[in-house]
Amino acid sequence: MKKNGRFMRTLTADIHFYTAQMERSRIVVFIESEMIGGGLIKEITPYTVTIKNERFMRENCTFKYAS
Numbered sequence: 189m190k191k192n193g194r195f196m197r198t199l200t201a202d203i204h205f206y207t208a209q210m211e212r213s214r215i216v217v218f219i220e221s222e223m224i225g226g227g228l229i230k231e232i233t234p235y236t237v238t239i240k241n242e243r244f245m246r247e248n249c250t251f252k253y254a255s
Contacts, residue, residue, distance in 0.1 A: 214254035
């Protein structure tokens with residue numbers, strides 16, 4: 189099985205979010221160490237990221253590549 193070099197890498201910049209959206213990469217969302225959501229990015233704003241019709245505040249959450 190081939191491993192993706194981005195597995196569990198944190199998305200920190202706008203380009204990371206837009207690249208993940210374009211490539212349809214699965215993302216997981218955390219607050220502190222608790223996973224609170226995940227899936228494909230539907231929408232990105234300066235303040236939120238929408239995944240599966242749920243908005244997550246960018247300043248309160250950590251977003252990581254799931255695969």
